[in-house]
Amino acid sequence: MVKVNPTQAAASAGDFVTVRESAALLKLSEITVRRMLTLNKLKRYKAGSRTLLRRSEVLSLIREA
Numbered sequence: 001m002v003k004v005n006p007t008q009a010a011a012s013a014g015d016f017v018t019v020r021e022s023a024a025l026l027k028l029s030e031i032t033v034r035r036m037l038t039l040n041k042l043k044r045y046k047a048g049s050r051t052l053l054r055r056s057e058v059l060s061l062i063r064e065a
Helices: 006-011 019-026 030-038 055-064
Strands: 016-018 045-047 050-054
Touching: 016 019, 016 055, 019 030, 019 050, 019 055, 030 050, 050 055
Parallel strands: none
Antiparallel strands: 016 050, 045 050
16 A cells, blocks of 8 residues: 555546546446455555555556456
8 A cells, every 4th residue: 555645646636546436447346446456456545545546557457358
């Protein structure tokens, strides 16, 4: 888990997506995305209490499929 400064996360909001947005991109449930985070298949970034994922990492999973 990597902590991200909330101001930095807001400035680069296009680079990060929430669990809900990731689930929509991957066409999976939020629970499945959270399992992938637990299994370290995706890297988790924290901005305060929010869990974020890098959009590029989520999109790379789509390309792999």
